[in-house]
Amino acid sequence: MFNRILRGLFTIIGFILGFISGEWFLQLQKLAYFNSTTILRMLFLVFSTLFLGLILFLISPVLSSLIGKVMNYFEENIQKMPTFEILIGAFGAIIGLLISVPFVSLFNDILIGKIIGAVLVLIVTALGADVAVRKKEDITAAIANIRKVGVPKEKKIKLPCNGIPKVLDTSVIIDGRIMDICQSGFIEGSLVIPNFVLDELRHIADSSDSLKRNRGRRGLDVLNKIQKELNVEVIISDKDFPEIEEVDSKLLKLAQVLKGKVITNDYNLNKVAGVQGVPVLNINELANSIKPVVLPGEEMTIQIIKDGKEQEQGIAYLDDGTMIVVEGGKRHIGEIMDVIVTSVLQTAAGRMIFAKQKR
Structure with missing residues (x-):
């Protein structure tokens, strides 16, 4: 539909240009013959109008x-630019436009002068926008200093981020650990929260299932804290893809459009993103990577909590939640004992340690 409208507009423009060109050519002495009678004049104008109209119709x-x-x-x-940069760029463009207007009047006498003036306006406007975006931190600091008297000392000024946008999915918002990670400074760039993720959170929070309802409300609480407490730019994106039904697929598509990364702890989403070539930051993988390194032969003191799946196995846990499977530990449930690590198994779900009782 859009292409048809453009084609019609170009054809109309061709007709107009053809008529104007015909009028201009009729003023030339070499074509005075066509201007001798009304019929020849009309025929020439109709020909020039249809000729340019047809040309633009064909190349439209x-x-x-x-x-x-x-x-x-x-x-x-x-889409991948933070809203703050767009606003500050528009402000710089307006300033550049106002600066260039007085100089344009100096070139209005001749046609070439008007062209030079128009080019000058475009250059100065673009330069104003570019300078404003490059100096956005200084502009933000200046505005913050002006408003400093009215701003409480503990209030944080959120500065724009230049890093890669990070798109949050529903699971990582409900999980809540993203708050601590952002506060520690390990995440750079703006956090992007799509509207379709917000809709999914609201749907979960309104669920008749009490467990789902609590998870949804926790996600909304975490989201509220992210917006109010984090000293990073949070963007609520209204970009949607109506032709895509699944939220996870929309999330990956948005990350591709923004040239950003997805933050999640969903194992399946992580795998699908890998197939589609979308970079993913998995919270669970981060947690696993920073767990203490345990090597076979090391000794540790643990408390057997419960029995394992296999016969005579006992299960214990480290403070970070890592499971320890102890051979012959079933008969020592509830006891604190010294064990020796025999092997360590690293899986996508986490790390598992196998041990035996120290003799």
Whole structure:
């Protein structure tokens, strides 16, 4: 539909340009013959109008395709830009436009001067936007200093981030550990929370199942804290993909559009993202990677909590939740004992330690 509208507009523009060009050509002495009678004049104007209209009609698909590519390029780049940068760039462009206007009047006498003036306006406007975006931290600091009197000391000013956008999924919001990770400074870039993730959270919070309802409400509480307490830029994205039904697929598509990464602790989403080439930051993998390293032969003191799946096995846990399977530990449930590590098994779900009683 959009291409058809563009094609019609280009054809109309071709008719107009053809008529104007015909009028201009009729003023030339070499074409005075066509201007001698009304019929010849009308025929010439009709020919020039139809000629340019037909040309633009034929080349309009190419022009429409170029316009579509340019629009998609700008849309993708605008989507991955933080809202603050867009606003500060628009502010700089307006300042540049106001500065260039007085100089344009100096070139209005001739046609070439008008062209030079228009080019000058575009250059100064673009320069103003570029300078404003590059100096956004200084502009933000200046605004913060102006408002410093009215801002409580403990209030944090959220500064824009230049890192790769991080798209949060529902599971990682409900999990809540993303709060501590962001506060520790290990996450750079803005946090992007899509509206379809918010809708899913609200749906879970309104569930008739009490367990789901509590998880949904916890996610909304975590989200509220992320927006109010974290000193990072939080973007609520209204970008949606109506042709895609699943929330996880929409999430991956949004990350591709923003050229960002997905933060999750969903094992299946992690695998699908790997197939589609979308970078993923998995909270569970991060937790596993920072667990203490345990080597075979090391000794440790543990308390047997329960019996294991296999005969005579006992189960214990470290403070970080790592499971320890102790051979012959079933008859020592509730006791504190010294064990020796025999092997360590690393899986996608976590680390498992096998041990035996110290003799």
